Amino acid sequence: xxxREYIGDIVEAxxxxxxxxxxxxxxxxxxxxxxxxxxxxxxxxxDERFRGFLHNDIARCTxxxxxxKVCPVDCISLEAVRGADKKMVLVSYDINIGRCMYxxxxxxVCPPKSLGHTVGYEKAMFERGxxxxxxxxxxxxxxxxxxxxxxxxxxxxxxxxxxxxxxKTAAPGTxxxxxxxxx
Amino acid sequence: xxxxxxxxxxxxxxxxxxxxWVMTLxxxxxxxxxxxVFALTFGGVGSYVLxxxxxxxxxxxxxxxxxxxxxLQFLADGVKLIMKEDIIPAKADRFLFILAPYLVFVGxxxxxVVIPFGVGLIASDLNIGVYYVMAVTSLVVIGILMxxxxxxxxxALLGGMRAAAQIVSYEIPVGMxxxxxVLIAGSLSMQDIVRSQGGLLGLFGWNVFxxxxxxxxFFLYFTAAQAESNQTPxxxxxxxxxxxxxxxxxxxxxxxxFFFLSEFADMFIVAALAAxxxxxxxxxxxxxxxxxxxxxxxxxxxxxxxxxxLGIVLLMMWVRWTLPRLRVDQLMRMSWKYMVPLTFxxxxxxxxxxxxxxxxxxxxxxxxxx
Numbered sequence: 001x002x003x004r005e006y007i008g009d010i011v012e013a014x015x016x017x018x019x020x021x022x023x024x025x026x027x028x029x030x031x032x033x034x035x036x037x038x039x040x041x042x043x044x045x046x047d048e049r050f051r052g053f054l055h056n057d058i059a060r061c062t063x064x065x066x067x068x069k070v071c072p073v074d075c076i077s078l079e080a081v082r083g084a085d086k087k088m089v090l091v092s093y094d095i096n097i098g099r100c101m102y103x104x105x106x107x108x109v110c111p112p113k114s115l116g117h118t119v120g121y122e123k124a125m126f127e128r129g130x131x132x133x134x135x136x137x138x139x140x141x142x143x144x145x146x147x148x149x150x151x152x153x154x155x156x157x158x159x160x161x162x163x164x165x166x167x168k169t170a171a172p173g174t175x176x177x178x179x180x181x182x183x
Numbered sequence: 184x185x186x187x188x189x190x191x192x193x194x195x196x197x198x199x200x201x202x203x204w205v206m207t208l209x210x211x212x213x214x215x216x217x218x219x220v221f222a223l224t225f226g227g228v229g230s231y232v233l234x235x236x237x238x239x240x241x242x243x244x245x246x247x248x249x250x251x252x253x254x255l256q257f258l259a260d261g262v263k264l265i266m267k268e269d270i271i272p273a274k275a276d277r278f279l280f281i282l283a284p285y286l287v288f289v290g291x292x293x294x295x296v297v298i299p300f301g302v303g304l305i306a307s308d309l310n311i312g313v314y315y316v317m318a319v320t321s322l323v324v325i326g327i328l329m330x331x332x333x334x335x336x337x338x339a340l341l342g343g344m345r346a347a348a349q350i351v352s353y354e355i356p357v358g359m360x361x362x363x364x365v366l367i368a369g370s371l372s373m374q375d376i377v378r379s380q381g382g383l384l385g386l387f388g389w390n391v392f393x394x395x396x397x398x399x400x401f402f403l404y405f406t407a408a409q410a411e412s413n414q415t416p417x418x419x420x421x422x423x424x425x426x427x428x429x430x431x432x433x434x435x436x437x438x439x440x441f442f443f444l445s446e447f448a449d450m451f452i453v454a455a456l457a458a459x460x461x462x463x464x465x466x467x468x469x470x471x472x473x474x475x476x477x478x479x480x481x482x483x484x485x486x487x488x489x490x491x492x493l494g495i496v497l498l499m500m501w502v503r504w505t506l507p508r509l510r511v512d513q514l515m516r517m518s519w520k521y522m523v524p525l526t527f528x529x530x531x532x533x534x535x536x537x538x539x540x541x542x543x544x545x546x547x548x549x550x551x552x553x
Contacts (some may be wrong), residue, residue, distance in 0.1 A: 020505045025501065027241070034243060
């Protein structure tokens with residue numbers, strides 16, 4: 001290293017330091033607009049496709065369990081029973097947001113589009129149990145009992161109908177046959 | 184100290200019966216406590232100012248929640264550190280781990296003894312003042328290396344080794360950059376060095392304006408001191424982004440608070456030395472502080488000295504938030520290839536100047552013309 005370079009290095013160090021300090025001084029005296037957002041009071045406007053907490057609109061949910069199957073971290077748990085009209089009835093639908101990693105796969109896969117993201121993201125809670133969001137508020141046992149009752153009623157009705165049918169077929173040429181003729 | 188004790192005993196009749204050595208010890212303890220309180224306050228307020236300055240420079244706000252403008256933030260931090268669980272890693276060297284923070288703090292705090300706060304305000308005017316500061320602040324290295332080793336953590340050890348290499352390297356330029364002040368005063372005592380800068384309106388007697396070499400000397404000292412007190416362009420021992428936080432990774436609670444405080448104490452020591460050796464120490468511009476009646480002279484000179492020292496601290500913070508961190512090899516190259524030769528050349532220049540102009544500086548030469 002020659003003397004010229006040596007002195008050049010020193011000069012460069014001094015000049016660049018001075019330049020940098022001038023810039024920081026300008027900001028230090030008057031930074032213009034502060035970039036800090038004072039969080040609890042000021043909040044950022046969420047983006048259009050912001051992926052916050054999950055929300056399931058249970059009125060539209062078909063209990064297809066696609067979301068449960070696709071979830072990489074197994075944070076969704078679902079229980080459903082078959083109702084009287086052959087459709088599934090949700091008994092419980094829980095999302096553990098403590099585990100959720102907001103990948104959005106469940107939302108993409110949901111056939112009736114009942115599952116979606118909200119803009120919520122604050123999950124400071126006192127207990128871990130609070131992080132499990134429950135979307136079916138009724139008691140699971142009650143729903144099961146009700147559905148079982150409905151199913152039983154429907155089955156009884158069907159049985160009665162079947163019995164009537166059987167009676168009909170057993171005694172042909174009576175009233176029902178006449179009515180059929182009328183039609 | 185003994186003189187002060189004697190004075191007190193003569194002034195207050197109730198103390199006449201107390202033996203002199205007890206009184207002296209008492210005075211020493213009181214002075215030490217005052218200095219300790221000063222160091223702690225500086226550490227607290229300094230951390231607040233540091234964060235505010237950083238906020239301003241980076242267009243942020245900085246602490247603003249605790250108290251008006253966040254001024255009580257340091258109290259909250261202090262309370263937090265005191266109440267935190269004190270963790271000692273299972274495989275740490277317990278004895279050294281516990282000892283290290285105190286050693287570091289003692290190293291930084293002991294230097295306060297020779298800081299000339301005012302005309303008569305100095306804990307002890309040692310006749311080897313400058314040498315004492317250089318020697319005692321080197322104790323910090325041992326503490327840091329000890330902390331790094333005792334933590335039994337690779338980052339801590341690396342940080343400790345870096346700190347040792349860095350502080351030992353920069354000790355030389357710091358010492359050599361302070362030499363011009365010693366040469367001009369002809370003494371190593373801090374008070375003598377400050378007194379030698381009086382006269383000439385209390386402003387042009389400063390060593391910075393003495394001659395071109397002392398002017399450069401000040402900046403060389405400032406740079407080297409920044410490195411010696413491990414501040415940002417040279418904060419390799421801490422280096423959050425590469426070493427997590429260096430030698431103090433494993434420390435928490437009150438022990439971490441000691442490292443933190445000693446860092447700030449170090450910062451003040453370095454700034455106070457610069458003020459005393461180059462910026463006229465406690466000399467009040469346009470006024471003769473020594474000539475004023477005792478108490479006013481002391482108070483005024485204390486204020487001026489603190490203003491100078493804290494101004495330099497502010498300058499250090501400014502540099503700190505401007506420059507990015509150096510690499511290890513760049514740091515070493517800067518010390519051995521640039522700082523050391525330059526400070527030696529400077530020392531030679533000052534010596535020649537003193538020889539040629541019979542110890543007179545440029546302002547004195549100009550003044551002697553009229």
